[in-house]
Amino acid sequence: MSGGGRWRSLWPVAVLLALLAVPRLDLQIPVIFDGPLNSPGTLQLLAVGFALGIAALSYNLLFGFTGVLSFGHALFFGTGVYLPTIAMRQWEWALGPAIAFALLGSLVLASAVGVLAFRTHGVYFAMVTLAFAQAGAVIVGKNVGELTGGEEGLSLPFRRLPKWMVGVVNTDNLYWLTLATLIAVYLVALRLVTSPTGRVWLGIRENERRVEMLGLRPFPFKLLAFVLSGLLATVAGIVYLFLVGGATPRAVSAEFTVTLLLMVIIGGSGSLWGPVAGALLYHYLNVRLTVWAGSDVVADLPALLRQPLRDPLFIFGIIFVLLVLFFPRGLAGAFVGRRLRPFGRSLGGAVPATPIGRSEELDR
Numbered sequence: 001m002s003g004g005g006r007w008r009s010l011w012p013v014a015v016l017l018a019l020l021a022v023p024r025l026d027l028q029i030p031v032i033f034d035g036p037l038n039s040p041g042t043l044q045l046l047a048v049g050f051a052l053g054i055a056a057l058s059y060n061l062l063f064g065f066t067g068v069l070s071f072g073h074a075l076f077f078g079t080g081v082y083l084p085t086i087a088m089r090q091w092e093w094a095l096g097p098a099i100a101f102a103l104l105g106s107l108v109l110a111s112a113v114g115v116l117a118f119r120t121h122g123v124y125f126a127m128v129t130l131a132f133a134q135a136g137a138v139i140v141g142k143n144v145g146e147l148t149g150g151e152e153g154l155s156l157p158f159r160r161l162p163k164w165m166v167g168v169v170n171t172d173n174l175y176w177l178t179l180a181t182l183i184a185v186y187l188v189a190l191r192l193v194t195s196p197t198g199r200v201w202l203g204i205r206e207n208e209r210r211v212e213m214l215g216l217r218p219f220p221f222k223l224l225a226f227v228l229s230g231l232l233a234t235v236a237g238i239v240y241l242f243l244v245g246g247a248t249p250r251a252v253s254a255e256f257t258v259t260l261l262l263m264v265i266i267g268g269s270g271s272l273w274g275p276v277a278g279a280l281l282y283h284y285l286n287v288r289l290t291v292w293a294g295s296d297v298v299a300d301l302p303a304l305l306r307q308p309l310r311d312p313l314f315i316f317g318i319i320f321v322l323l324v325l326f327f328p329r330g331l332a333g334a335f336v337g338r339r340l341r342p343f344g345r346s347l348g349g350a351v352p353a354t355p356i357g358r359s360e361e362l363d364r
Contacts, residue, residue, distance in 0.1 A: 009190055012273035016183050022046065023172035034291075040171040044243065045287055047175045049280040050182045051240040056263040056275035057182075057189055058232035063261070064269030065193050066225040067205030071257050072113065072129030075136045076230035078252030079106045080237020082140065082154070085247045086147050089157045098160075102234055110230030114223045136252045153248035156241060165242060178239045182276070185232055189272055192228065201225055266323055268330025277331050289315050 025037045033042045055077050062068050083105050087098035117128040143150035158166045164173045192198050200221045203211045208218050241247065250256060259282070267278025289312040292298065298309050308314045327334045 009194070009272070012276070013183060013186060016179060016186070019046075019179060020176060023175055038172070040168045043171045043175040045284065046280075047171075047178045048240065048243050049283040050175075050178045050276075051236055051243060052260075052263065052283050053276035053279040054182050054185050054236035054239065055233050056260050056267065056279040057185060057272065058229045058236060059257075059260045060264050060269055060272070060275040061189060061192065061201075061232070062225050062229040063264060064271070064275070065198065065205060066201040066222060067208075068222060068225065069123075069126050070117075070129040070226070071126045071254060072117075072131075072133035073229070073233055073260055074252050074254065074256040075113070075129075075133045076106050076110055076233040077237040077240075077256065077260075078136060078140070078247075079109060080234035081241045081247045081251040082148060084238060084241060085154045085156055088160045089154055090147055092160075095160055095162070099238060102238060103231065106231050106234035107227065110227040111223075113230075114226040118219060118222055118226070130254055130257075133252065133254050133257060137249060137254070140249050140252050149247070151249060153246055155246040158245070161242075174243055178243065181235065181239050185235060186272060186276070188232070193272070197221060197224065262320070264330075266320070266330055268332030268334075271330070271332035274330050274332030281331070285316055285319060286312070 023038050023043060027037045028035075029037065033039075033045075035041055037043075055073075058076075059070075059073050062070055062073070080102050083102035084095075084098040087093040087101050088095065093101070113129065113132050117125050117132070120128055140148045141151055148154065164170055165177075193201070200211065200216060203214075203216075204218050204221060211218055237251065240251075263278040263282045264275045265278070266282060267276065268274030293310050293312045293315065298306060300306075301309065
């Protein structure tokens, strides 16, 4: 990769590194945030956005770079939320073994689901992954084995966490932990998509038959993308757990997978930083629109406007429609114009990294 191409890939890391200084900035940004940048509420808002950014980035490896649409990604995010909580609360494990258990469980689960689901293709694959996610949601909701807490979920046993991770006064530590994890995951994803395997993923996304004609079997490459994507989603679930302090059934719901898909679309699939930006924007709007909908400004409007605007989902729907209309390639496409090709190196010198289809259309 040339020097310019390397910078285009690493500038988001520089931005994320700069964000490490936020807990030390006592700055007020009116309207955007209620309190100073280093207030616990603002740090919590940003940190949860970073955790969701990790989840969106993991989903984009599968959807944006390999072209595989899954409706079961929440299953692996929920694994990172529930397994450490169960291990620490129900079995009284220490933090380290609980995290290792979640990662190992995700690896086994993603491998098993991938092997079974990739026996199908297209929409049938999406439906099979949805069925697995729904099975996980049922297990959690029915409190099988009295392990998951059912619809009420489970609270995290804070006595088993280090003191620097507990309490509102340590929100800045959790902020740094989540942001550092996001930076690490971004670098891992960058290394993956710029590797020979990553270029095969791009080839599969654009034209799977053409990859087969080169003598490569798409199945192991797609399975690897599925497993790695699921594993990184579990990492996102683990840091999200530390931020929210417990596990709830929404973490394994199909609705959450759709949310990840929206984040990727808003940010721009086929880009590494786009889904992270999409996740931050989605979470920010999801939180702030609720506050704005209940404000006095909306309350003073005529009833014809006040009633729909008091529903945050109505406002978010309008914003999403506008984003799709004016930024059809997502935020990343808006910033880089017609150069939304992730990388330009060839697949073994034979197949361009963006050979046919979507990426060529973006370059027109």
